[in-house]
Amino acid sequence: MMTGDQALPARLKHAPSWLINQASVHSHRLLAEGFAAADARGYHYRLLAALAEFGPASQAELGRRTGIDRSDVVAALNELAGKKLIERSPDPTDRRRNIITITPEGGHHLAHLDGVLAQIQEDLCAPLSQAEREELARLLTRIVDHHARARTSA
DSSP: OOOGGGGSOHHHHTOHHHHHHHHHHHHHHHHHHHHHHTTOOHHHHHHHHHHHHHOSEEHHHHHHHHTOOHHHHHHHHHHHHHTTSEEEEEETTEEEEEEEEEOHHHHHHHHHHHHHHHHHHHHHTTTSOHHHHHHHHHHHHHHHHHHHHHHHHO
């Protein structure tokens, strides 16, 4: 009986789309496990990182910056607010909107999650040298940027 890579049709073994998908499966598993062990989710990290880098923002703006659907943003922000990692306050220019701000506790939690994420990157890229990791990131960035530009110009 053939198992694993042996059972995979040869035309898939070296197809970039297949390989990227398989690497994504491993990456997603490592992220979910690592963040769960830190009492967090990937959405939490993305939202806290956006707030730390860009400053206070509306919920809609956070959704656009992080690529998270509006309803998921609200749910994740509720979780973060429950842990006192963010604060909501009315937007002074539009009382219908909330402005989200990271709290000092949120900043500390984000710093902890940065360490968790660094370990996840280490685990994911374990078989690669530092130069290979940099090259992989450069090539993947090129692919992502190309397709992002193609979507916006279409």
